[in-house]
Amino acid sequence: MKSKKDKIIDAAIDLFAEKGFNNTSTAEIAALSGVAQGTLFYHFKQKEGILCEVLDQVLQHTITGYDNISQHEKNGLECVEALLRSENLVVEQHSKKVTVLIRDMTDEVHQPGTHGFALIESFLKYKINLLSKFLSKGIADKSIRPVAIEETAWFLDAAFYGVMHLKLLKPLLIPPLDEHAIRFCIDGLKPNPNLI
Amino acid sequence: MKSKKDKIIDAAIDLFAEKGFNNTSTAEIAALSGVAQGTLFYHFKQKEGILCEVLDQVLQHTITGYDNISQHEKNGLECVEALLRSENLVVEQHSKKVTVLIRDMTDEVHQPGTHGFALIESFLKYKINLLSKFLSKGIADKSIRPVAIEETAWFLDAAFYGVMHLKLLKPLLIPPLDEHAIRFCIDGLKPNPNLI
Amino acid sequence: MKSKKDKIIDAAIDLFAEKGFNNTSTAEIAALSGVAQGTLFYHFKQKEGILCEVLDQVLQHTITGYDNISQHEKNGLECVEALLRSENLVVEQHSKKVTVLIRDMTDEVHQPGTHGFALIESFLKYKINLLSKFLSKGIADKSIRPVAIEETAWFLDAAFYGVMHLKLLKPLLIPPLDEHAIRFCIDGLKPNPNLI
């Protein structure tokens, strides 16, 4: 059976996804999750705490995904690709939560000093580090051409953030982009011209 | 002399940039711009209206930038690069406004039916069209390898949105990315292996 | 051609009828009547002034109707009936205005000291006087049984106010009441042998 805390999170995510964080009151969350309004603050203390919890969950999933990449069987380029695919997978499996996070967590996440900011910061550091490691490995094993490592890592992060943003938040007719984006980036990293 | 409406916009952007849209009250905007609070609503009817006006301005600048690309002197690839650089330039020249827009306009812009959404939608259509035209041109004149046109156009949009997002909103130590991003994408479009 | 003042009144009545006085802003009235908002206050000075003007018009019509009753051809009872029918006619011919007046003029009209109150007060005095005169005449000429004059006059006023109120303001399925009400009251005034 689901704990009250989980019920709250689920209800909150549903409401945030539908109406946005700022247009959802704690009263509504309480009502939808079937708990008293006070209970919400027993578990979270701040409304934003719900978002932080969700962010934490999603980042955990993402990191777990990263850790499951079996590096010893792969060359650097394959590691990079595995990382990108792993991330895509998490986004797909938790698309509602991710949508809410990238749409509504702006206030919390972009202001140094908040808990959300700290979470994101350390996650990004971890991710960029890992990507850099993979890129170095690739350059060493010749699967990747000699790119500027840090810049490329950040660019890959940015590019896939943009793709995710487009996919999740723009209710427009957009062609499936994930595979194309991965191909474009991976091919762009290869040392030799085996372009289609 | 500046009109009251312009004073309001300037004050609002400054405040939004500093504290965020949701943490800025109309009273503060009125105070900083030196008009009565009612005047604000005489000119904008909704607090969000200010953001819409700013969005409109920035999109106008961007489109003007696009239109200034002299296509007949360039091959397709050069056109694409010019477009990306043009966009970068606008972002740099209006970085405060753009920052506010991508951070704070989420509610308005992601909900079909709003004015902001309509603005974005038609702008994106225009941009993707133009990018597609350039890509086609480049494929025809052999400056670009035969990529999937629509997907590539959307990917370029997404990637540079991501880069801009990172640059403007993450108060982290991030290396300058613009030039690297442009090179990566442009090189990735070239048909032949003249990679550095 | 209609004067701007008349346009304002017409627009105001339409809006008041639809949405009520308190839910109609002077801006809306100005917009619908095609004049500037300032023009409204050039002609009326107060929003309530519009209602007062309309009240004045309707009372004029009513009094004109009263004055057209040719008393010398009728006995007292016939005079009373003529008065009631005359009033009914005015209500029917100006039903929209009357509806607005009895629904929306409550604040203005029930507070001694206002212009609206004065208008109503003197009108009622006139009406009750006239009714009393007719009743007296009827008692004298035996067309009416010997009723208490003042009380009966007020009762007739009240009863037909109630009927009008029901007809104009209750969007319910109510049978046509006017004729029945007139018959009931007129018959009730006739000399009647077997009263307890």
Added chain:
Amino acid sequence: MKSKKDKIIDAAIDLFAEKGFNNTSTAEIAALSGVAQGTLFYHFKQKEGILCEVLDQVLQHTITGYDNISQHEKNGLECVEALLRSENLVVEQHSKKVTVLIRDMTDEVHQPGTHGFALIESFLKYKINLLSKFLSKGIADKSIRPVAIEETAWFLDAAFYGVMHLKLLKPLLIPPLDEHAIRFCIDGLKPNPNLI
């Protein structure tokens, strides 16, 4: 001890009676009732909700009054008279509330779809039904002449609404009307040989 909700209602009625619904702010109600302004909206959600609650109370009293008429001891005419007197009694016992209701509830009550309208509608249906039953009974037992039942029921309702309206809302020197009105109507219902 009085609940906060009751305190709010009492204060509101006093203020509405004195200054009218539209000229009374929720802040004033809160101040007079000694609760925080937010508490008002915790209990009522809308300012109009207070009026609805009062309407409900008064209608309950009225219906209770109707139900206390012991029909088996009376003929039809006596039942009608009892109903009219019962209603008069409620109006007198709750004159302040009734005054406020008929003066200030216009917006809420005359617009189908509102809660107030629904309350009034079902009450009127009940009342007209009851009156019709009494009239039928009277016609059967010969205490009432053969009048058109539905029309007469509505007319009685309208006439006494008018009388109440006059009594409560017109600060004019008006003679006591209740008894006279009842007599006039009751006598008008009696079997009467010489109608045209």
Added chain:
DNA sequence: CATGAATGAGAATTCATTCAT
């Protein structure tokens, strides 16, 4: 006569949060 930009005094409502139970 007519305008419409500007005003400022409110007003209703919202809502995260607290706390006694």
Added chain:
DNA sequence: TATGAATGAATTCTCATTCAT
């Protein structure tokens, strides 16, 4: 753990009205 009545600060928005042109 859980509750829900109560809060009060904050906020957007409304609107009749004015006045310089």
